[in-house]
Amino acid sequence: MTALLDVTGLTKRFGGLVAVKDIDLAVSAGEIVGLIGPNGSGKSTVMKCIMGIERPNAGSVRIDGTEVAGWPTHRIARLGVGLVFQHSHPLHRQTILEHIKLALLPDNLLMLATDHGVTRRAEEIAARVGLAQVVNRLPRTLPFADLRRLELAKAIARNPKVLLVDEPFAGLTAAEVADFSDLIASFRADGHAVLLVDHNVKGVAALVDRVKAMYLGEHVAEGSAEEVMSNETVRRVYLGGKIETAARPEREGKGRTPLLNVRGIGVLYGKATALEDVSIHVGEGEFVSVVGLNGAGKTTLFNAISGLVPYSGTVEWKGEPLKGMTAGGIARAGIVQCPETRELFGDMSVRENLELGGQHLTVGDAATQLDWLFGLFPRLKERVRQAARTLSGGEQQMLAIARALMMRPKLLVLDEPTLGLAPVILEQLSKAMETLRQTTDITVLLGEQNVTFALPHADRVYVLEHSRVVWEGDPARFAAEAGAGLL
Known part of the structure; x- marks a missing residue:
């Protein structure tokens, strides 16, 4: 099966710092892949290179077979890549429905007048992500989880082939994490290729088909969530090595007050x-x-x-x-x-x-x-x-x-x-x-x-x-x- 997202040899340098070094990554239609690693591992840089926010120094990024490395962001988005940002920056005077309708606007300047079905389509997307009851409200009146749902709605409004999701569960309660997991899992059935970027393999374990772990810009391990979590190199990166304890003499009053x-x-x-x-x-x-x-x-x-x-x-x-x-x-x-x-x-x-x-x-x-x-x-x-x-x-x-x-x-x-x-x-x-x-x-x-x-x-x-x-x-x-x- 041809991967909808195919990254090979991706390298990105910032001056003398190599933020990403020779990374390979592939995500097929109907597959969810987790890209994990501690802060500073290079995960977000990989995502930005895929989306065109950063220009890679070397390597290839193909979307459904088309080479896009170095393309501007708007061209990559038009080809079929959607990005769900961790932090929401909505337009404060537009309702939730208006935000989704904006995302549904055609790219062609000669087609600025939208068809009559756009409102119905926006309402369908709002219902899918759990915003049906708040479509006429302004973003500032919504809880944090609903703002995250809005970011998802805007991304899927473009019906992307590849969906990049940055830190999907940051700032959410346990119940909200479960809801979001179900929502992201539904993209698998639609044939999207989904890349989840997260620092915590446990957080995405039940959701992803495969996990790729990075550290200091380089590949560490790849496989099922269980295989990656049990990998000795991954555990050393996260935990620091073999776990040992050391007792000390008990002294009167210690731990009692x-x-x-x-x-x-x-x-x-x-x-x-x-x-x-x-x-x-x-x-x-x-x-x-x-x-x-x-x-x-x-x-x-x-x-x-x-x-x-x-x-x-x-x-x-x-x-x-x-x-x-x-x-x-x-x-x-x-x-x-x-x-x-x-x-x-x-x-x-x-x-x-x-x-x-x-x-x-x-x-x-x-x-x-x-x-x-x-x-x-x-x-x-x-x-x-x-x-x-x-x-x-x-x-x-x-x-x-x-x-x-x-x-x-x-x-x-x-x-x-x-x-x-x-x-x-x-x-x-x-x-x-x-x-x-x-x-x-x-x-x-x-x-x-x-x-x-x-x-x-x-x-x-x-x-x-x-x-x-x-x-x-x-x-x-x-x-x-x-x-x-x-x-």
């Missing part, structure tokens, strides 16, 4: 659900890891705790609610977050960045804290006068953690500290974490995709998936109960 209590937290970004009814707790002196794939909601959870985003539900610190406090007030109360983006002052030296973190300390206490941190991270002592922007990525991560520790937090919140780090730096960071865990009374809340880094340093583990907590337990139980299902 409730320090942080998060109950029923919900967060919306616009109309998209970022967190839904999430509850966790952290006992005094505990190391608690929140693991999950990119997009699961880890950063949003930490930002809610730190007072950086509005939320519903309750966050209690030492039994008192934090809602209404500023982020600065929360930090002064003892909750200090080291963000995924590090947020260092690049033109300031290592020492100056650290001194900013310890500006509330006396001169003597600051000196004592600096000495302790230089023992924890010897590389920083070697580079104490060096500008932060000139440090390696691993050294910058050490500095970000050290600056947070200069505040002498009661609870240290670490968001993806291993992101993008080389194995040798991971080992050094792991030793520093274990020193904290074994020799201090500090409490740590760690968010990580890299399970092999998160588990050895954890007393308890939460698994966050699609904005919800789906598992909680002891690290020793993780591999048996949750590890196999994380992907």
Whole structure:
């Protein structure tokens, strides 16, 4: 069978960065293929090259046998490719029905007057995607899921041979995911070739016929969802390697005093659900890891705790609610977050960045804290006068953690500290974490995709998936109960 979408040797460079390298991909009529990989794998770049949004440096893109690599987007769309964007950007003064009718307009400027059947066809499309009851409403009055349905409706109005769907389930509730899965599955029966781009193989597993996994722009694995999820290379890419745990001596009072209590937290970004009814707790002196794939909601959870985003539900610190406090007030109360983006002052030296973190300390206490941190991270002592922007990525991560520790937090919140780090730096960071865990009374809340880094340093583990907590337990139980299902 000839593939409706046939990609061979696709390569895309941005300056010296190779975003996509020699990728082959084929999707036949009536087939749904998932293209998955962690953030930064090159998935979206592949999709943009297919659609003509980006021009590939090398390779072939054929739509039903016609070479389209390098064509402008409008010509590729006219040939039969539809794209469902992750983020909706509707026309705010047009109704839902008018949006679909616009998508049904002919391409020919000599045929601007539409036939009388266009309204009926638009109503049929609206009914198919579940918008029949809201066709006369404006986009701003609709929930997020209906805006996603509108994007689907506009794409299928062109009756495309090939349908590209970007992150189909992002921001949807579990019930909405089920509805969307049924809707996308119906395109198979219509003979469309569907390419789903997602970071989570588990999210598309029940829907796709095949899965192709990418990492850092290159092919990793291909096969059924089950085969890809069990592939050792894929698991190493997502989870970091073999899962191990490490116990520590029990100390009186550890884990008994409730320090942080998060109950029923919900967060919306616009109309998209970022967190839904999430509850966790952290006992005094505990190391608690929140693991999950990119997009699961880890950063949003930490930002809610730190007072950086509005939320519903309750966050209690030492039994008192934090809602209404500023982020600065929360930090002064003892909750200090080291963000995924590090947020260092690049033109300031290592020492100056650290001194900013310890500006509330006396001169003597600051000196004592600096000495302790230089023992924890010897590389920083070697580079104490060096500008932060000139440090390696691993050294910058050490500095970000050290600056947070200069505040002498009661609870240290670490968001993806291993992101993008080389194995040798991971080992050094792991030793520093274990020193904290074994020799201090500090409490740590760690968010990580890299399970092999998160588990050895954890007393308890939460698994966050699609904005919800789906598992909680002891690290020793993780591999048996949750590890196999994380992907």
